[in-house]
Amino acid sequence: MTSAPHTTPSSQQSALQLLMSRQSRWPLTExxxxxxxxxxxxxxxLRAPDHGQLQPWRxxxxRGEARQALGEVFVQAAKARDPHGDPQGDAERFRHKAMAAPLLIAMGAHLRPGHKVPQSEQLLAVGAAAMNLLNGLHLLGYGGFWATGLNSHDARVKTALGFAATDxxxxxLYIGTPKEAAPHVERPARQRFVREWAPDASLLNAGQTETL
Known part of the structure; x- marks a missing residue:
């Protein structure tokens, strides 16, 4: 294996070890x-895999005062979902969520229905981009937390943020500096999730025959 430009095996290992320590962080502050x-x-x-080069990332x-406005969007959306709910309960909880980190990124996928690249793959491209974001933030010493929930599936929230109807x-993604040291997290053994394929002998023999 050759080293990437301007890197050494030791620096590669250091980067890998640092990435191995990444985990979702909460709470986050300035x-x-x-x-x-x-x-x-x-x-x-934007360097994530992108089948068809559709560039679906949005x-x-x-940040700043815009978080307060986003909190109001969350409140109005929650009230619309449950008009008879407790206005000081669930809706206000969503307002606080908008202020839970100094910077947020709403992550959208600009989908192209009917394209030869399935929409599932278009979504995967944005998921890969989100992981690149999280890894990059971690390498720079920041914390990140990817949150979904009701607001991610609410058309009112999507529209307020300027996304298209087909997005x-x-x-x-909540971003900031972790307030506390990262707790120890026991990672699962890779053997539970990885196996090597042992193809049937007939398949191997067929391949040999075709190359003769």
Whole structure:
């Protein structure tokens, strides 16, 4: 295996070890990434696999006072979903969620119905971009938390954020600096999830025959 440009085996191992320590972090506080750092991780997101080069990624950055407006959007959406609910209960809980980190990214997928690339693969491209975002944030020393829930499936929220009708809102990425040290998380043994395929002998023999 050859080393990537401008890297050494030791630096590669250091990067891998750092990525191995990534986990969802909560709660999050200031500081958030600088604009330059945010630009870096967004550029990293755009390097995700993209079948058909459809570029379905759509990111809406929410920070500062805009979070308060997003909180009001969450409240109005919650009230519309449950007009007879407790206005000081569930709806206000969503308002606080908008302020739970110094920076949020609403992650959307610009879907193309009827395209030869299935919509499931278009969604996967955005999921891969989200993972690139999380990894990039972690490498820069920030924490990230990918949240979905009712607001991710609410057309009112999607419209308020400026997404198109055919777009899918796949969640909100909460970003900031972790308030606490990362707890130890026991990772599952890879053997539970990985196996090597042992093809039937007839398939191997068929392949040999075709190459003669």
């Amino acid at each position: 500081p958030a990434p600088s604009q330059a750092e945010l630009d870096q991780v967004l550029d990293l997101a 990111f809406v950055v929410v 899918a809102l796949i969640g909100f």
